[in-house]
Amino acid sequence: MTPATSATSSSPPAAGATALPDPKIAMGWLHTAKFLTTAPELKHLPRVEVPEIAFVGRSNAGKSTCINTLTQQHRLAFASKTPGRTQSINLFSLGKQGVTDAVLADLPGYGYAAVPKEAKYRWQQVMGNYLQTRDNLKAVVLLCDPRLGLTELDEILLDVIRPRVEEGLKFLVLLTKSDKLNKTEAAKALQIVKLQAGGGDVKLFSSLKRKGVEEVAQHLWDWAHPPEKALKPPKAEAPTGPVAES
Ligand SMILES: Nc1nc2c(ncn2[C@@H]2O[C@H](COP(=O)(O)OP(=O)(O)O)[C@@H](O)[C@H]2O)c(=O)[nH]1
Ligand SMILES: [Mg+2]
Secondary structure, eight states: OOOGGGOSOSSOOOTTOOOOOOHHHHHHHHTTOEEEEEESSGGGSOOOOSOEEEEEEBTTSSHHHHHHHHHTOTTSSOOOSSTTOOOSEEEEEEOGGGOOOEEEEEOOOBOOTTSOHHHHHHHHHHHHHHHHHOTTEEEEEEEEOTTTOSOHHHHHHHHHHHHHHHTTOEEEEEEOOGGGSOHHHHHHHHHHHHHHTTTOEEEEOBTTTTBTHHHHHHHHHHHHSOOOOOOOOOOOOOOSSOOOOO
């Protein structure tokens, strides 16, 4: 496998554009995902130094299926036909040669009507706590069923993370199950959710049709492997001789 350093394209990106890695590198990296741990609350999660990318969204939005598709592992994150089943924060480690360089977090879904009130409240606390205080949280992927659009609970979540987004937290909305929409519906959903997300990045995604998979993989890689901060070149020494005038 090509070393990570050559992941960016060889030609320099246009001004303002980010060079995304080769999708094969990003997909190969995601395929290394391994179950790390599961925890009912933030305080039970291990401290992790590497960047963490959280998948959030309503119950049944397609979070677990999305993680399975991205990691090309059918049963990594438990995708359930019964909504409201994922009750814990599940972490998956990523990294070549057994060296973890990022973590994916599958967060419990919200908004499932049949969950008792107290459980709902508890989860709001857990989610809020996680999103506000998890130190190594680098990016949030919000999954949303485009037939529902962003619901009130999604908007609350957006409000919770807004201050961190302003401080550099990466944020992406995926409109899942886009295979269920025709082209016109998909374009309309994209437009509406873009407005709702206040200009944030929104993409159509389908695990079934593999739409958007490689592009999302590239973003995850990019977030987890930010370019090294360019070292400032040493100050040029003051010229000793007379400076030629032009
Ligand atoms: N048609 C379609 N169904 C999907 C897609 N992704 C997930 N699903 C289905 O949506 C349901 C909920 O998915 P799951 O990943 O368990 O959602 P979670 O509760 O957010 O983790 C399951 O029945 C999945 O098979 C997709 O891209 N297309
Ligand atoms: Mg799930």
